[in-house]
Amino acid sequence: MPQPTRIALAWLAAAGLSVPAFAAGDDGLHERLLTLDTHLDTPMHFPRAGWSFGERHTLAEDLVQVDLPRMESGALDGGFFVIYTEQGPLTDEGYEHALAFARERSDVIDETLAAFPERIAPALTAADARAIAASGRIFAFKSLENSYPLGEDPGLLAEFHRRGVRMAGPVHSANNQFADSATDEPRWNGLSPLGREWVADMNRLGMVIDASHASDAAFDQLLELSETPILLSHSGARAAFDHPRNLDDERIRRLAESGGAICVTSVFLSPMNLGEERAALFARLERIGELSPAEQEELTRRWRELDRRERLWDAGFDQYMAMLLHVIEVAGVDHVCFGADWDGGGGIAGLEDITDLPKITARLHAAGYSEADLGKMWSGNVLRILEAAERHAARSPAGGTPGAD
Numbered sequence: 001m002p003q004p005t006r007i008a009l010a011w012l013a014a015a016g017l018s019v020p021a022f023a024a025g026d027d028g029l030h031e032r033l034l035t036l037d038t039h040l041d042t043p044m045h046f047p048r049a050g051w052s053f054g055e056r057h058t059l060a061e062d063l064v065q066v067d068l069p070r071m072e073s074g075a076l077d078g079g080f081f082v083i084y085t086e087q088g089p090l091t092d093e094g095y096e097h098a099l100a101f102a103r104e105r106s107d108v109i110d111e112t113l114a115a116f117p118e119r120i121a122p123a124l125t126a127a128d129a130r131a132i133a134a135s136g137r138i139f140a141f142k143s144l145e146n147s148y149p150l151g152e153d154p155g156l157l158a159e160f161h162r163r164g165v166r167m168a169g170p171v172h173s174a175n176n177q178f179a180d181s182a183t184d185e186p187r188w189n190g191l192s193p194l195g196r197e198w199v200a201d202m203n204r205l206g207m208v209i210d211a212s213h214a215s216d217a218a219f220d221q222l223l224e225l226s227e228t229p230i231l232l233s234h235s236g237a238r239a240a241f242d243h244p245r246n247l248d249d250e251r252i253r254r255l256a257e258s259g260g261a262i263c264v265t266s267v268f269l270s271p272m273n274l275g276e277e278r279a280a281l282f283a284r285l286e287r288i289g290e291l292s293p294a295e296q297e298e299l300t301r302r303w304r305e306l307d308r309r310e311r312l313w314d315a316g317f318d319q320y321m322a323m324l325l326h327v328i329e330v331a332g333v334d335h336v337c338f339g340a341d342w343d344g345g346g347g348i349a350g351l352e353d354i355t356d357l358p359k360i361t362a363r364l365h366a367a368g369y370s371e372a373d374l375g376k377m378w379s380g381n382v383l384r385i386l387e388a389a390e391r392h393a394a395r396s397p398a399g400g401t402p403g404a405d
């Protein structure tokens, strides 16, 4: 992984951007809001032996940041559960492996949700999410991080749509057959010809395009080609930390003008401390579903031990809030959402797991944002973008999302 370059941020210290003090007494404001996160990597933990999504866990115990009891506490009403596939070789064999992996991950998500029908339900449309939340349950969308498993057949998107996937990104941390990655050298100068077909298929099916991890040029082309607004499921502002995974202000403005949204992440607020030891632990964490309970415990112990010497990110909650306030200022409240990258490398000091989410609401409220503003940012903007995709699909000749009008 390329190392980020650091720029000094005079504005961070500027008095005008200092973060207001913690607001006291919000009368259950966060709990009243419909809240969603657009990038939950928690499915990585679903296959773990001796572990259940339905039980309460702590980061200290088993490295998990999201589970049903913590969601049910009022912290988070739902979100997009990610089918993440690691980038491999662009060969028939590579594609075949990746497709098998993504199908299995999709099945594991379905099985996990099906085990708790009284507590969580799959959502296919924005209306589903609202209805499920109104019934007192958590709602779960599915998304695809990295379209690599589709091989050279964007038609496979239809299969994942049938499997319930409603958002997908073309690329992850290395270039693939569809697009250039933000963290690789340009190969296609944006999207490949296949990537352009992918955009048309996404629109036709009514799936939301996720531009996180795409290169600047790929972002520009996704924005230009997509017939419905796009979003970034877990990205930040380059003004806060100069890293290619983050977006510059000019692009954030264009995204907002086109009706899209940027879901603010907790990663790349600072350089990533990815030394040899952390990298090895990370590789093991990505395969935690294959480890025995004793091996999981050992990994947790070693991860926490390293945390005491060096955390993955040096950033803290105030830096996160400064970034978030900057994004809101540039994009406007109609074009901001949340995707902290929980269970995918996200989480910083002071924002350790989803139980810390009410702190964000309290800070934003103290900074003058109304309950209506917060409602848009916490779910309204994402559901609006999803609805736009649904309407477009309903008008497309061979498209159509069941349940969309």
Ligand SMILES: [Zn+2]
Pocket (backbone or CB within 6 Å): 145, 213, 234, 344
């Ligand atoms: Zn990611």
